Amino acid sequence: MIGVEIERRFLVDGRPHRPWIEQNEGVLTIAQVYLPDGCLVMNEEKFALSVHGQTLVEGIGQAAFKRIAAREDWVVRLRQTGERGTLTLKAGRRGALAFEEEFDVGLTLVKEHLQDAACPSLVKSRYLFRGTDGHMWEIDEFEGHLAGLIIAEVELEDEHADVHLPDFLGMELTHCGPEWSSHGLASMAHRARHNGS
Numbered sequence: 001m002i003g004v005e006i007e008r009r010f011l012v013d014g015r016p017h018r019p020w021i022e023q024n025e026g027v028l029t030i031a032q033v034y035l036p037d038g039c040l041v042m043n044e045e046k047f048a049l050s051v052h053g054q055t056l057v058e059g060i061g062q063a064a065f066k067r068i069a070a071r072e073d074w075v076v077r078l079r080q081t082g083e084r085g086t087l088t089l090k091a092g093r094r095g096a097l098a099f100e101e102e103f104d105v106g107l108t109l110v111k112e113h114l115q116d117a118a119c120p121s122l123v124k125s126r127y128l129f130r131g132t133d134g135h136m137w138e139i140d141e142f143e144g145h146l147a148g149l150i151i152a153e154v155e156l157e158d159e160h161a162d163v164h165l166p167d168f169l170g171m172e173l174t175h176c177g178p179e180w181s182s183h184g185l186a187s188m189a190h191r192a193r194h195n196g197s
Contacts, residue, residue: 003064003067003100003101004098004099004100005090005099005155006096006156006157006158006159007096007153007154007155007156007174008096008153008163008172009152009153009173009180010151010152010153010165010169010170010171010172010173010174011150011151011169011170011171012139012151012152013150013168013170014141016168017168018168019129019166020139020168024127024128024129024139025128025129025130027125027127027128028126028128029081029124029125029126030079030124030125030126030140031079031110031122032078032079032186033077033079033110033113033119033120033121033186034119034186035076035077035078035113035119036119038072039051039076040074040076040089042068043058046058047060047062047065049068051076056078056103057087057103057105060103067099068101071091071092071099073091073092074089074090075091076088076089077089077090077183078109078110078113078114079110080107080110083107084104085104085105085106085107085110086102086103086104086105086110087102087104088101088102088103089102090183093181095174096156096174120183120189120190121186122142122143122144122182122185122186123144124141124146125141125143126138126140127140127141129152129166131154131163131166132164132166133162133163135154135163135164136154136155137153137154137166138152138153138155139151140153144189145189145192149185151173152166152168152169
């Protein structure tokens with residue numbers, strides 16, 4: 001579905017075994033940073049998005065621009081994955097569904113914001129693990145203040161799609177609220193860093 005993400009998320013107990021270490025289809029190092037709420041500014045002339053006078057992306061398609069303009073609750077994320085930079089907007093999460101728009105951006109832009117200590121950020125290793133039913137799972141092992149936390153997520157075409165759940169999955173987080181989103185976790189770690197714990 002255009003402009004919509006459907007995913008289920010689970011805690012993972014990595015103590016007994018971690019099959020995604022040996023049986024993966026790739027490992028990605030990801031660093032991401034979340035920009036302040038309400039910071040996104042839209043330029044209708046250039047079909048552009050900016051933050052604090054800095055252009056993030058321009059030349060957005062008209063349909064995507066309209067979808068973005070229709071909401072005010074976007075969470076703004078910049079991510080570095082290897083040598084690729086992305087801007088992702090997420091909003092209106094309800095269970096497994098959320099509105100999402102994603103754009104490629106310059107890596108320098110992402111690195112600048114990752115160095116901003118005022119913004120929540122996180123680093124994780126992502127393992128791509130193929131389930132027995134063919135679904136691709138993303139197993140995230142977090143670092144820093146979130147070290148030891150492992151979360152698995154699977155993206156689906158349909159919220160009610162049948163999925164074979166790997167035996168290493170623990171409690172499902174899909175409906176547990178925004179504090180278990182990556183944004184919520186990054187914000188929690190950010191508060192911990194600033195509280196000196």
